[in-house]
Amino acid sequence: MNSRFFTLLLMMCFTGACSPSQDRDSKATTEPLMIFSGGETTIKNRTSGAFTAPATNLNSEEFALHGEGDILFEGEYVMAPSPVRPGLGPVFNNSSCRGCHVRNGRGMAVLGETGTLRSPILVRVSLDPSALDRYPEAKGTQVPGNGPYPVPGFGGQIQNHAVFGYEAEITLSLSWEEINEKFPDGTTVTLRKPILSYSGKAEQLAKMDDPAILRSIRQTPPVVGLGLLEAVSEQTLLDLEDPMDKNGDGISGRLNRVWDPISGTVAIGRFGWKASAPSLIVQTGNAFSEDMGVKNPVSPDADGSIEIDLEAVRKTAYYTQTLAVPDRLRGISSSALQGEILFSTLGCASCHTPSLSTDETPAIAALRNQTFSAYTDLLLHDMGEGLADHRPDFEASGTEWRTPPLWGIGLTATILPQSSFLHDGRARTLEEAILWHGGEGEKSKKAYQSIRKTQRAQLIDFLKTL
Amino acid sequence: MKKLSFFPRTLATCSLLLAISACQKSDSSDSVVADTASDQRILSSFVDNVVLSTYQDLADRSAALDAAVALLIATPNETNWQAARTAWIETRIPWEQSEAFLFGPVDTFGFDPALDSWPLDHSGLNAAIAAYAKINVDTVDPSLKGFHAIEFILFGYERAKTLESLTSNEKSYLRALTQNHQEVTSRIVTAWKLGLNGQSPFADALKTAGASTNDLYPNSQAALEEMLEGMVGIADEVANNKIAQPFDQQDPNLVESQFSFNSLDDFQNNVKSIRYVWHGNRTGTATEDSLSRRVQATDSALNKKVEDAIDDALATLKAIPDPFRTSILDSNSRPSIVAAQEALRALLELLDVEVRSALAL
Numbered sequence: 001m002n003s004r005f006f007t008l009l010l011m012m013c014f015t016g017a018c019s020p021s022q023d024r025d026s027k028a029t030t031e032p033l034m035i036f037s038g039g040e041t042t043i044k045n046r047t048s049g050a051f052t053a054p055a056t057n058l059n060s061e062e063f064a065l066h067g068e069g070d071i072l073f074e075g076e077y078v079m080a081p082s083p084v085r086p087g088l089g090p091v092f093n094n095s096s097c098r099g100c101h102v103r104n105g106r107g108m109a110v111l112g113e114t115g116t117l118r119s120p121i122l123v124r125v126s127l128d129p130s131a132l133d134r135y136p137e138a139k140g141t142q143v144p145g146n147g148p149y150p151v152p153g154f155g156g157q158i159q160n161h162a163v164f165g166y167e168a169e170i171t172l173s174l175s176w177e178e179i180n181e182k183f184p185d186g187t188t189v190t191l192r193k194p195i196l197s198y199s200g201k202a203e204q205l206a207k208m209d210d211p212a213i214l215r216s217i218r219q220t221p222p223v224v225g226l227g228l229l230e231a232v233s234e235q236t237l238l239d240l241e242d243p244m245d246k247n248g249d250g251i252s253g254r255l256n257r258v259w260d261p262i263s264g265t266v267a268i269g270r271f272g273w274k275a276s277a278p279s280l281i282v283q284t285g286n287a288f289s290e291d292m293g294v295k296n297p298v299s300p301d302a303d304g305s306i307e308i309d310l311e312a313v314r315k316t317a318y319y320t321q322t323l324a325v326p327d328r329l330r331g332i333s334s335s336a337l338q339g340e341i342l343f344s345t346l347g348c349a350s351c352h353t354p355s356l357s358t359d360e361t362p363a364i365a366a367l368r369n370q371t372f373s374a375y376t377d378l379l380l381h382d383m384g385e386g387l388a389d390h391r392p393d394f395e396a397s398g399t400e401w402r403t404p405p406l407w408g409i410g411l412t413a414t415i416l417p418q419s420s421f422l423h424d425g426r427a428r429t430l431e432e433a434i435l436w437h438g439g440e441g442e443k444s445k446k447a448y449q450s451i452r453k454t455q456r457a458q459l460i461d462f463l464k465t466l
Numbered sequence: 467m468k469k470l471s472f473f474p475r476t477l478a479t480c481s482l483l484l485a486i487s488a489c490q491k492s493d494s495s496d497s498v499v500a501d502t503a504s505d506q507r508i509l510s511s512f513v514d515n516v517v518l519s520t521y522q523d524l525a526d527r528s529a530a531l532d533a534a535v536a537l538l539i540a541t542p543n544e545t546n547w548q549a550a551r552t553a554w555i556e557t558r559i560p561w562e563q564s565e566a567f568l569f570g571p572v573d574t575f576g577f578d579p580a581l582d583s584w585p586l587d588h589s590g591l592n593a594a595i596a597a598y599a600k601i602n603v604d605t606v607d608p609s610l611k612g613f614h615a616i617e618f619i620l621f622g623y624e625r626a627k628t629l630e631s632l633t634s635n636e637k638s639y640l641r642a643l644t645q646n647h648q649e650v651t652s653r654i655v656t657a658w659k660l661g662l663n664g665q666s667p668f669a670d671a672l673k674t675a676g677a678s679t680n681d682l683y684p685n686s687q688a689a690l691e692e693m694l695e696g697m698v699g700i701a702d703e704v705a706n707n708k709i710a711q712p713f714d715q716q717d718p719n720l721v722e723s724q725f726s727f728n729s730l731d732d733f734q735n736n737v738k739s740i741r742y743v744w745h746g747n748r749t750g751t752a753t754e755d756s757l758s759r760r761v762q763a764t765d766s767a768l769n770k771k772v773e774d775a776i777d778d779a780l781a782t783l784k785a786i787p788d789p790f791r792t793s794i795l796d797s798n799s800r801p802s803i804v805a806a807q808e809a810l811r812a813l814l815e816l817l818d819v820e821v822r823s824a825l826a827l
Contacts, residue, residue, distance in 0.1 A: 046688035048569045049695050076579060078587040078609045083719065088607070095607060102574055164593060164601065164610075329685075413681040414688070416574050417665055464684065 035355060037407050037466070038225050038325020039370030048415050050326035051104035051224045051408060057366045058322055069319025072312060073097040077294055079163040080307065087294040087307030090166040091159035093122045094291055097316065100220040104323065105408075105415035107220025109194070109425030111160070111174040121425060122291065123158045123172060123196065124216045125151045126391060131212030145259030145266040147276075147394050151213055153204065157290050158215075170200040170208065174217075176426075181435050183449045191432055193386075194424050214398075216389035217424035218273055224408055226271065227321030228372050230280050231362035234268055240353070240377045251350050251440045253379030256402070258394040261285075261298055270378055273423040274393040275402040284317040321364060325372065325407055329465040339462025342455060347444040351403045353377040375406035375466070384438020387422070399439060410464040430463050431456070502676035505686035507755040511746040512693060513658075513669045517567055519748055520739075521655045524560040528651040531557045531616075532644040539637050547629040551620050555728055557647075558613065562735030565703070566743045567696045570668045571657030579608035580650050584722050586614045595619075598639035603646040612650075614723070616643050621725035625789075691827045693757065697740045698818045701779075704736050705810035713803055718791040727789035733806075737779045740813070744772060761824050768824055775813040782806040 036042035041055035054066045076096045080086035094100050100107050100120040107120035126148030127138050137152045150156050154169055162168045176192040183189070194217055198208045207213050237255055245252040256269030260278040269275035277283035285298020288308065295301040297310040329336075343349055352375040362368050380400040390398035401423060409430070412419050420428050427433035437445040448456060534553040538546040561582065564572070572578050587609035594601055594610045603611050619640045621627050653662060661667045676686030683689040708729075712720035723729045742748045746756030753759070762769040786793055786802045793799035 045691065045695070046685070047692040047695050048573075049692075049699070076583055076607070076609050078607055079590050082587050082589050084585045084587065096579075099576070099579075102576075164590065164597070164606070414683065417668075417671070417682060418574060418663065464681075 035371050035373055036325075037327045037373045038228060039358075039372040041225070041228065041322075041324050041366060041370070041372075042327045043324035045324075045326050046329065046411065046414065048103055050411050051222060051323065051415060053324040053326075055227075055322050055324045055366050059365065062322060062364065062366060065315065065318055066322045069315040069317070069322075072316045073101075073319045077292055087292075089159075089161075089163035089293040091162045091169055092291065092293040093119050093157070093159055093161060096292070097287070100291065101223050102220075103415045104223045106222050106412050106419045106421070107425065108416060108418040109174060109217075109219060109420055110418070111172045119160055119172070121174075121217055121219045122160075124156060124218055124391065124393075125154050125158055126156065126214050126393075127151050128212040128214055131210070134212070143259055143394075145257070145394060147259050148214075148392070151207065153207065154213075155290070159290075159293065163293075168200070170198050170204045173197050173199070185453065187453065189431060189435060191426070191435060192428070193426050214389075214391035216273075216391040216393075219420070219423060219425040221273070221404065222408055223320045224323045225325040225372065225374055225405065226280055227323070227362075227364060227367050228325070228356075228358060228370055229270060229374060229376070229378060229405070230321065231358040231364070231367040231370070232356050232378070233359055233361065236356065237268060237378055240379060249347075249350060250443055251347075251381065253351060253377055253381050253403070253440075254395075255378070256380055256394050256396050269394060269396075269402075272393075273401055273404070274396040275378065275380060276393045276396065280317040280320055281314060284320065285313045288313060288316070322366065326411060328373070328407075329410065332465045333461060335458045336461040336465045338455070339458035339460065342451070342459045343462055346447045346451070346459070348459075349375075350444075351377055351379070351381055351441070352406055353403075373407060373466075376403045379403060381441065382439035383436075383441055386438045387436050389423070406463065406466050408466060410466045430460050434459075502686045504755075504760075505676060505690055506673060508746060508757060508760065509675055509686070509689050509693075510673045511753050511755040512743060513672050515747040515753065516742045517564075518655070518658060518669065520560050520564045520742070521651070521658060524557065524564065525648070525651040525655050527553070527557040527560060528644075528648045532641075532648045535641055535644045539641055542629060542632070542637075544629060547632075551726070554613075554616060554620055555726060555731075558723065558726075558728055558732065559735055561613065562732045563739045563742065563748075565736050566700045566739035567693070568699065569692055569696055570672075571662065572654055575653070575657060575662065576608075577650050577654050577657075579612075581612040581647065582614070583608035583612055584614055585609070585720060586618060588618075591615055591618060595633075595635050595639045598635055598642060601639075601642070603642045604649070611643055611646060613647070614725075616640065616647065617723065617725045617728075619643075621727075623725065625725060625727050627725075687827060690757070690825060693743055694817065694822060694825065694827055697743050698814055700736050700739060701810050701814035701817065704733050705807045705814060708733060708736075709803065709807055709810075712791070713794045713807075716795060718794065721791040721794065724789070724791040727791070729790035730783055730786055730788055734780055734783050737776060737783065737810075737813075740817075741776045744776070757821075757825065761821060765824050768820055771816060772813075772821065775809070775816050779806070779809040779813050782809040 040057040043053045043056055045053060054063055058066060074096065075085050077085045077088040079088050088095050102120065109121055111119050111121060127135055129149055132139055135152055138149050142149050148156065158169050158172060160168045160170060160172045175195045175197065177195055179191045179193065181189045181191050196217065198205055241254050243252055243254040256275035257266050258269035258276050258278050260267040260282060262282060267278035269278055271277040271280065271283045277286065282298055285296050288294040288296050289299030295305060295307045296313050297306055298313055300306050354375060355371055355373050357371040358367055358369060360368050380396050380402055382399045383401050384399060387401065388399040392398055421430065421433040422436060427436060434445060434448050448459065531553040534550040538550045568578060587607065590607065590610050594606065619636050656662055658669045659667055671680060671682040672689050674680050675683035675689030708722055712718060718724060721729055723732050744756065744758045745752040747753045758769055782805045786806055787799050793803060
């Protein structure tokens with residue numbers, strides 16, 4: 001932070017120039033210092049509550065609606081019948097949104113059934129279509145839009161908890177295999193990757209022995225700023241796509257195209273580790289249904305029945321659309337400033353796009369004409385064999401992942417000390433997360449390994465300011 | 467849940483700018499060093515004399531509650547019945563006095579829902595009591611255990627539960643609940659003092675805030691802000707949730723601690739919790755290393771305003787007729803409830819705006 005920035009900031013705000021509309025043509029600038037992390041939604045807060053504040057630019061109606069959604073997001077659902085929030089289960093992963101989204105932050109790689117945490121990560125499953133002849137009951141069950149085939153008996157994910165009187169689909173546990181990664185300068189870092197194990201009924205266990213049952217561990221992502229990401233126009237995302245790598249930078253991001261059960265059409269995917277959800281209402285409806293067993297109009301029960309109405313899903317989604325993004329640390333060290341330059345020169349910023357903008361079209365006024373620093377392009381990238389789950393999800397291949405936003409990543413431990421990084425929580429540190437980058441990220445990872453140790457520390461220092 | 471009161475946009479923008487200008491000031495490395503040491507003294511006092519003291523008190527009283535329930539089951543007589551009920555109320559005090567610092571392990575390990583989920587799942591609870599032997603209380607839904615499940619068995623609807631009507635299954639489930647309660651409360655102390663599941667002690671994270679190796683609080687101001695947010699959060703919660711939800715919806719089922727008629731004591735202990743954090747101890751007089759003394763040094767009028775606002779919140783809560791679940795439906799009580807909400811909101815705003823600014827947070 002320097003006085004020049006502060007003066008500029010004051011000028012921008014007092015002249016009404018906070019609105020980034022003049023910047024609309026440049027979708028990806030490289031001057032994030034000049035903008036608040038979440039545009040005008042931004043809050044200044046570096047505490048464990050940094051992800052829980054409403055956007056600062058909500059009007060009173062929006063604020064009230066946010067509050068209603070907050071109660072739904074926080075509330076524990078219970079087994080029906082009950083006068084209060086019935087509908088949990090019978091099988092589920094967790095009993096409230098915040099059960100996994102602890103303080104709205106990144107989750108933790110815990111899969112135990114003991115204690116009070118339940119499972120803040122879950123396991124998605126699908127059937128490899130080549131095995132359809134062995135699972136004839138799965139024929140015709142493919143999610144529309146060329147989506148995954150649910151696994152007979154499991155569906156789209158494993159629910160490893162059950163309400164009283166029912167049995168979980170299967171009990172999961174997690175262990176880790178360690179791998180050493182050596183740098184050119186001799187530095188060695190120990191990485192780990194997850195190993196799932198299963199216990200339960202023989203019939204279910206037999207399925208888990210079948211390699212045609214594709215599986216992917218998914219850790220809870222943070223929920224701040226999602227409304228802004230949803231509000232970025234399709235055209236902006238289409239402009240960012242470079243599926244054939246025409247600019248020859250070795251990076252060929254592309255959008256996922258997924259099924260939207262609300263519109264009944266194929267739409268651009270934005271949310272989830274593989275961008276398999278087209279909107280926050282679909283993401284929220286699916287999470288209610290799949291993660292908590294609370295059936296709703298977005299994802300009803302097989303017989304079409306529901307336990308909460310669309311309004312409840314909409315309000316809960318609205319809460320995630322209207323959270324404030326905490327501003328990055330200002331007045332940062334020279335090391336972090338150097339790290340920010342390295343972030344660009346090492347190529348990190350090619351996918352972790354430092355800024356995006358919305359236009360005047362979003363339905364929520366607070367999200368209109370915002371420029372913000374999410375550090376994502378919302379595109380799928382091939383991340384190589386090391387990170388691959390080999391479970392395609394709509395157009396995302398088994399090696400592709402959507403660039404996760406980095407805003408707020410420096411608050412990860414502040415919000416949840418047990419938390420870790422990447423889709424399955426395998427990376428205990430930011431450095432480990434960097435070292436798992438392969439495929440389109442391989443070049444940047446190699447560059448990171450080849451710079452001096454002090455420079456590597458600078459890059460990490462920068463990330464911690466976000 | 468966060469900030470249920472609405473601040474106009476201009477104010478929010480203004481405090482953001484103030485906050486950034488405060489960051490600007492801390493650029494001078496000399497003052498940063500001095501501030502960090504002073505901040506750490508405030509944090510240490512808060513951790514040792516407020517947090518650990520309160521949680522140890524909670525764990526001790528929870529153990530006493532479990533012992534009282536054990537005695538009740540061994541010798542079910544009226545004396546032991548009343549003793550168990552009193553032990554619940556006694557245990558409630560430190561818990562409510564901990565709610566101005568509902569961050570850290572109590573939240574990240576899920577201890578808060580395990581102890582204090584509300585509302586209660588009545589039908590689920592009846593099913594659980596009927597099948598208590600098959601239930602692992604450690605993993606059962608939070609809505610079926612903790613303070614309010616214990617309260618429901620000990621007090622019943624309208625505080626009308628009697629020893630004679632206490633069934634054998636209820637006794638068994640009650641004991642399982644109090645044992646679990648004791649385990650969970652002792653885990654909170656362990657998480658703060660020693661660390662759980664390979665994590666370092668949370669007390670250390672706060673006390674060493676500002677150290678370059680501290681990933682949780684890389685600057686000490688963020689840790690002080692954590693304290694402030696905790697105080698603001700509970701003032702908000704009492705005014706705009708604990709009171710407002712049942713009052714606005716005219717629904718006694720939404721009143722917390724309604725079986726024991728303990729709601730108004732709960733709320734007052736929440737406000738005392740704010741005072742203790744502000745003072746850096748639980749004695750009623752601020753310690754040298756406290757937010758109160760820091761504000762006093764530069765703006766003694768503001769410190770007095772905070773003390774007065776806390777007194778006012780306590781007095782107005784005390785003036786609401788007991789039990790709260792009845793008062794919310796009584797038009798004669800309405801002014802006293804509104805007055806308490808106003809006092810709490812005044813305290814909230816004082817902390818969130820003036821104190822935040824005075825502390826340069």
